[in-house]
Amino acid sequence: MDGRYQQLAWRMTLTGLAVTLIPLWVTGAAIYLYFASTQEESQRAQLHNLALNRSNAVQLFLAERTSMLEALGHVATLDALTSPGELENVLGILNKRQQSFVDIGIIDANGEHLAYEGPYHLEDRNYGGEDWFEETMLRGVHISDVFLGFRGVPHFVIAVRRDDRTAPWILRATIDSDVFTRLVQSGQVGLTGNAYIVNRAGRFQTAPRFGGEILATAPFDPSIAPPGVNVVFREDEHGRRLMTAFAWIASKDWLLVIDRDSSEPAAPLRQALRLELIALVIASLLVGGAVVYHIRQLVTRLAEEDRSRVATEAQLAHSARLVSLGRMAAGVAHEINNPLAAIGELAGLMEDLIDPAFLASTPHAGLFQDNVRKIQLHVDRTRDITHRMLGFARRMEPRHDTVNVNDVAREALTFVEREAAYRQVELVRNLDPNLPIITSDRAQMQQVFLNLLNNALDAVPEAGRIVVTSRSDEDGVVVTVEDNGCGIPEELHDRIFDPFFTTKGPGEGSGLGLSICHTIMKGLGGSLTFTSSPGEGTVFQVRLPRHQA
Amino acid sequence: MATRLLVVDDEEDFLRSIVMRIELRGLAVHGVASGSAALDYLRGNPDTVDVVLLDIRMPGMDGLETLRQIKACCPSVEVIVVTGHGSQEFSRIGRELGAFDYLIKPIRLDVILERIEAATRAGRKRRAD
Incomplete structure (x- = not known):
């Protein structure tokens, strides 16, 4: 393949690749972006639901335990609760379903234990002056933040005040931090998920899975979390991009935080x-x-x-x-x-x-x-x-063959049909099947047809039309080659059969083709004529006698 | 009986020379310079010619037309076409019109005489049949 065709092949290849691959890649990118956006939305909704669900569970946990203590305070008298062995029974009943109460105590208005049941021997402790005691005496119900207490162990308490006829007293219970922490950590998702609670001051109320201990200060200010349940993107102290759900616990001024490494849900x-x-x-x-x-x-x-x-x-x-x-x-x-x-x-x-x-x-x-x-x-x-x-x-003289003109026309058409197909030129064959067999020179006739077809191909535009028709009359056979090309200007009609006359560019045509055809047809005893309208097309007519002269 | 011959050719030198040379060889021969003169001679002298030596390219009536008319008026006369034009087309048409042979100039006299003799024999045989 020489340089000209090589260049054509390159140009066509580049165009072909561009029109096929660019749409393919654009479609691929669009699908990916749509999928990524859907995926992020889905992850966000999933995390939002998880946070809502866990915050409800935490609230329910706290509300249940508070209600249990309140109910106990109302149905049981102080005497009954402080009678020997009673609190032990009560603690057993409270923990029957879930071991969430560590201990329980009855405390008078001065902070002295009237009765205590639990593993820590706190009967002699006086809670007068403690924050949770003061709050409970003041508001009737109190859920404390996590604190170290007398034992130096992180825990929190739920306390309810009961107003008797003589003096108020408090029913106080310590909540098992492990049970509560497990409840919160059930919101952890995946290998890097983290779920914990911080209080308004930013201290961990449950131990986070990574990045801190209980009661340590969280590395962000809880006030950034808007009210309700929200999912935001933020960076942790290591620069990792996190998808974080914040959910405020309405009954206690705590913030449930569920972190997810934003790259982890993106793995699929x-x-x-x-x-x-x-x-x-x-x-x-x-x-x-x-x-x-x-x-x-x-x-x-x-x-x-x-x-x-x-x-x-x-x-x-x-x-x-x-x-x-x-x-x-x-x-x-x-x-x-x-x-x-x-x-x-x-x-x-x-x-x-x-x-x-x-x-x-x-x-x-x-x-x-x-x-x-x-x-x-x-x-x-x-x-x-x-x-x-x-x-x-x-x-060099004409031969005398027995010729079916349709066969010769079909053969000539096969020579040009590939180029016609390449240029999307329609080749129409209107060949009369009842043509008589004539005596003529087959090779020379084929030269004429081929020349006329090549000229027609040069004349028609892309997606043009060439019609080859054969018919017979009493003198012989007539073949026409009709194109819808540019036509031949009238001033050139007289010169069209002159030797070396051509309208093609230098090197494209010798100007001998039609002159030769004309001479051949005269030699075969026939004729070659044409009619042409500029802009509409040209019809060349070949007339062949039944018997060559 | 010696062959009686008519030579038709518009080339004067050729006509005169060949007529004389054939005469010298004992044949009865007459020369004319055109197709119409040949027809006139044949019509004016019926049954006096066995063989015609006929050129093709002649002014006025050409050789092929002359041949056609000779065959029409004197079918017993054999015609040998002698021409400088070697076209197969002329040869074919000549034979179709009934020419005995088709010879291309220049041609040696002995070959011409041979063909004249053959044409004479063929003509006589045909007449006898």
């Missing part, structure tokens, strides 16, 4: 992206390969087509030259043969008429006789030359 998305990329690469390779392969095939075929066309044109021109040469040879031979015959006969007559007495009278008799014979000898030599010339001319 990354996997999807990897799969999509692999699919896109495979699809691109397949599409690209197909485009490259087919365009190379197309351009190779086009190059072969062009080569074959150039070869056909060269063959046509060569044949035309030979036909012209044959005619010239025949003309020259004829012009020479007549005087040569006269010379030969004149010399022969001289030889016949030589008088022996004349020969005896001259010393040049031998020379005279020799010259007469030599004249005849040279006539013979020249005759051989002219007869060879006539032999050559005869080989």
Whole structure:
């Protein structure tokens, strides 16, 4: 493939790849972006629901335990609760379903224990002055923040005040931090998920899974969390991007925090992206390969087509030259043969008429006789030359084949149908199946059809139309080649069959094609005519006699 | 009986020379320079010619037309076409019109005489049949 076709192949390949791969990649990117956006929305909604659910669970946990203590304070008298062994029974009943109460105590208005049941022997402790005690005495119900207390162990208490006729007393219970922490941590998701509670001051009320201990200060200010349940993106102290759900616990001024590494839920998305990329690469390779392969095939075929066309044109021109040469040879031979015959006969007559007495009278008799014979000898030599010339001319003369014109037209059409298909030119065959078989020169007829079809292809625009029609009349067969091309300007009509006249650019046409066709058709005893309207098209009509003259 | 011959050719030197040379060989021969003169001679001298040597390219009536008319008026006469034009087309048409042979100039006299003899024999055989 030479440079011109190589360049064409490159251009077509680049265009082909662009129009196939760009939409493919754009579609792939759009699908990924849509999927990513949907995925993020879904993760956000999931985390929001989880936070809502866990905050409700925490509130329910606190409300249940508070209600249990309140109910106990109302249904049981102080005497009954402080009677020996009673609190032990009560603690057993409270923990029957869930071991969430560590201990329970009855405390009088001075902060002294009236009764205590639990593992820590706190009967002698006085809670007067403690924050939770003061708050409970003041508000009736109190859930404390987590604090170390007398034992130096983080815990929190729920206390309810009961107002008796004599004096108020408090029912106080310590909540199992582990049970509560497990409840909160059930909101942890995945390998890096974190769920914990901080109070308004930013201290951990449950131990976080990572990044701190209970009662340590959280690395963010809880006031950034808006009221209600919210999901936000934020960075932790290590610069990791977190998707965090904040949920305020309404009954206690606590903030439930559920963190998720934003890259962790994106893992399936990354996997999807990897799969999509692999699919896109495979699809691109397949599409690209197909485009490259087919365009190379197309351009190779086009190059072969062009080569074959150039070869056909060269063959046509060569044949035309030979036909012209044959005619010239025949003309020259004829012009020479007549005087040569006269010379030969004149010399022969001289030889016949030589008088022996004349020969005896001259010393040049031998020379005279020799010259007469030599004249005849040279006539013979020249005759051989002219007869060879006539032999050559005869080989150029039309043959007399039995021809089905439709077959010749179909053969000529097969030569051009690939180029027509490439240029999207419609080739219409209106061939009369009842054409008579005629006597003519098949090869020369094919040259004419091929030339007319090539001219029509050059004349029509992209997606044009060429109609080849055959019919018969009483004189013979008529074939027309009609195109809807540019037409032939009227001022050129007289010159169209002139040798070397062409409207094509330099190097594109010899200007011999139609001249040769015209000459061939005359030689076959037929005719070649045309009608043309500029801008509408041209119809060439080939008329062939039934029997060649 | 010696062959009676009519030579038709517009080339004067050729016509005169060949007529004389054939005469020298004992044949009865007459020369004319055109197709119409040949027809006139044949019509004016019926049954006096066995073979016609006929050129093709002649001014006025050409050789092929002359041949057609000779065959129409004197079918017993054999015609040998002798021309400088070696076209197969002329050869084919000549034979179709009934020419005995088609010879291309220049041609040696002995070959011409041979063909004249053959044409004479063929003509006589045809007449006898």
